[in-house]
Amino acid sequence: MLRVASKLSTKIKAHMSCLNNYSHLISSKTIGVANIHGLVSCRANYVPLSPISFLERSAVVYRHTTSIIYGSEKYTWGQSYERCTKLASSLFQLGISYGDVVAALIPNIPAMYELHFAVPMAGGILCTLNIRHDSTMISVLLKHSGSKLIFVDTQFFDVAYKAIDIMSKTTSKLPQIVLVVDKQSIDLKYQIPSSVTLQYEVLVQNGKSDFEIRRPKDELQPISLNYTSGTTSRPKGVVYNHRGAYLNSLATVMLHEVGPMAVYLWTVPMFHCNGWCLIWGVAAQGGTNVCVRNVTADGIFRKIVEHRVTHMGGAPTVLNMIINARDDEKKRLPGKVSVMTGGSPPPPKVLSKMEDMGFAVIHIYGLTETYGPATLCAWKPEWDALPPNERAKIKARQGVNHIGMEEVDVKHPVTLESVPSDGKTIGEVMFRGNTVMSGYMNDTKATEDAFRGGWFHSGDLGVKHSDGYIEVKDRAKDIIISGGENICSIEVESVIFTHPAVLDVAVVGRPDDHWGETPCAFIELKDGHDDVTSVDMIEFCKDRLPHYMAPRTVVFQGLPKTSTGKTQKFILREKAKAMGSLTRSNDRKE
């Protein structure tokens, strides 16, 4: 049985009684307090927190479990670890080292997932770019981030190529393109552009699997860079660090109850807050990642059935897509599917319809600056007995901080005093904790401002309820002030959403000579409901809201969206502005 090791064991016994002193291996940094000695911080008991550990562990624990499925492509955690290590080695060969930024313009395919580990494993910082950006915006972000490389999916090659062309007019420091050729999506006749010298799969194949991973020296070292809403004038690059990424991944896994070997469908863009930190989180639990290039209702239902998906996420737009799917697209769920939604407050109507279809919806809230998820509407058993509409209203609240976020509060933006927990007094939502960004890249002024008073100022306005749950009322800039009254656009939108003909809605302020602003609703109707009129909608609102909150103007049209599913209110605000005032000072109507 144990014959092989008999000599060794004798050695062990001898050694046990003869302890060597390896004190030089112990760091001199002592912790603790005056009355205690003998404590150390060394390699044996201190490791900088990093999501890299998740992949290393899953490569052993879940070695033969499927890590990624994408069409006919399939990997195990053992393989993913090897591919990421090899890619990291190639990045190192290309000169990527601690602090170097590597950009990615890639949809939710395996390469995007792998880069989230490979870039940090080479010591670099991953900068994920929104795939809806145009060349001008991409050129601005590449320049601002100082990206040395950009990994580009074939679909976005032209955009990236043009962006670098734009850059070349003002700088000679240009990022090198690495082309990601997704064989499942490209045309049979596809030709690699002649300008391309680096290819993703070649880097993976040529890398060394025994590459020594360049772990962070300090856990506050940057791991990724996420640009917030894009204006070309002053891009804000939110920097995440290894510690925050580790802690937010675990917190998100815990709140979404992503258990070992869960099956996660990638309907949240991976470029958005690193997939709400679940790219790392799913790896922590050895789950299976189901990748999809495009998000469609049909695709969602097919993948859920095909792979027995247990978890997914998405902005309310994705939920809307699901509930409005055609009957021939809808499929019976093979098991419980937990959906984490966030990005904008989900209308109660959407929440209750999702429940009716058998989805379990968890409402989360956060910002790019909080690594994505920061609060959740933690559910209480006593709410189960409420009528569906009441339940949905409660669930639409942003709730409480998750386990990784130290504190969320609603505060006076200047004095930082907490608002009373009365559900009425509005203040600014603020955060404090390890899952708040390191700062805005190369923008000390913006960073200091965001952190003034030792709290991260979200710019969102909200209230605190008597049970301690917060509710976001609006972005500061989305509040409509009409005749001295604050009108929360979200409240008006929630009411309009309950109208059976409404597919989507956004309410903004229209400038008004008399009232200052009046509410203006942009409404997208469902197919076959073109007979609804503005007057109908206004009356509908007046029946359900104080009159001053009802829209004065209704415009029927499709709504402009960001790629993460948020309505681009600034476009609608511009449009409302262009309409001019509804009333004149001397032409008062009531």
Add this chain to the structure above:
Amino acid sequence: MLRVASKLSTKIKAHMSCLNNYSHLISSKTIGVANIHGLVSCRANYVPLSPISFLERSAVVYRHTTSIIYGSEKYTWGQSYERCTKLASSLFQLGISYGDVVAALIPNIPAMYELHFAVPMAGGILCTLNIRHDSTMISVLLKHSGSKLIFVDTQFFDVAYKAIDIMSKTTSKLPQIVLVVDKQSIDLKYQIPSSVTLQYEVLVQNGKSDFEIRRPKDELQPISLNYTSGTTSRPKGVVYNHRGAYLNSLATVMLHEVGPMAVYLWTVPMFHCNGWCLIWGVAAQGGTNVCVRNVTADGIFRKIVEHRVTHMGGAPTVLNMIINARDDEKKRLPGKVSVMTGGSPPPPKVLSKMEDMGFAVIHIYGLTETYGPATLCAWKPEWDALPPNERAKIKARQGVNHIGMEEVDVKHPVTLESVPSDGKTIGEVMFRGNTVMSGYMNDTKATEDAFRGGWFHSGDLGVKHSDGYIEVKDRAKDIIISGGENICSIEVESVIFTHPAVLDVAVVGRPDDHWGETPCAFIELKDGHDDVTSVDMIEFCKDRLPHYMAPRTVVFQGLPKTSTGKTQKFILREKAKAMGSLTRSNDRKE
């Protein structure tokens, strides 16, 4: 609707366009790398990790959920938070500050739970003492730890009082006693001893609920002190820090799948590794703690049914107690009960019987030095199809590191080379990660030795299987060497356990002039099986093991146990030694 705040909102708008510069509030410590600036570490984005955060959060999120049930006593998380804060304030008033040690000699009752938060909330270090220790041992530990206070349950008052009396002969620095009067357990005629001036409940009631919690200044600050197996000559005080406690709590919650609002039955001693870190862990999830003063089979089943217990833990002794419960004690489980077992390797027979009764058993492994749980036998779906006995054998392996432990390996104790993953070569189990202790209190030599080479040396011997799972074969000192062959006492015990008459067994080496040692089995028989003979048992083993591994000596007797349910092999080893040699050099039997 939002009238109340209309003025505030106008202020907000004004403020939004006029950002103040609060740079002085931002720490000057910059992180990151040469090419990046604008990153900071300040109060908004860095908080030392501490389990205190779990209680603070649950006081909001689970405010009205039951935190603790003990007989007729019942608290909510809101109340627990208040009680702990008030107790911390009283501790502060009594002079407890950063680095001061506070001892506790208390069974699994609410006071013991609360002290795990209150002491760190005052800045102190909690030293939990084994309630089975005698006065001499307690006096040694109180002196070694420099405890300023000792919280004592009435049941153990005499032990503590005598311990301090012993101390008084050599030092004038004596800890003050705080008496914990558990009204549910004391005699009606119980009189508070006249020497007692401080009482637990009075400290709680007189404390201030607005006390400012003294959080750790550094997350590596000590939070608790756990003494390992007691010899009075050289006590080893294992120091845990806030960071490790935080991370091990979350890792343990994740591996045991303790979800929000789980119901946890306290069959694991809270004084043992701080209840395997689940005292803090259950608070993290807002679960309910079911406290019990004594652990009995009857009590376990009654509590499971009464409170719909979902999770519990215990050494294999506790499992043994459950499977050997009388029929009138056994009850049908009201739902899934997940049991985490560790402390010593559970015999496959015990595991399969637990499964038959409907318990889901998770096997974990760790040491006091690893904050308790460090590895788990992570289960794979493909093992479900195996026969029960095979499943149990696989589950008896110690497995893989949990998410909070960076690495576990089996290594040559001197060269630190990893053993091959062949399931045969024996080496020493070693750990590396954030959930390894800070060191042994005031024992630099022992600390350095335990961490030599940058790994924590467990003293346990094991092998690594081809799937990366480790299996502990024995404590170094428990290996029996017979005729040059290593015999793992655990392997022999596993076989004897399969005999239907056996309740418990321990195998140690009996000195032998010829063989060096021979296996000697101490066996506790089940009631009504007194007819089994030594010869029967030896034959039974010879049929199932290589002959050299079969015991040469069998002693039928009850087994001496530690309070955590481990068999005290050193007592049996002494007994075997006293028997003398079985064979003489010139009296060889085979």
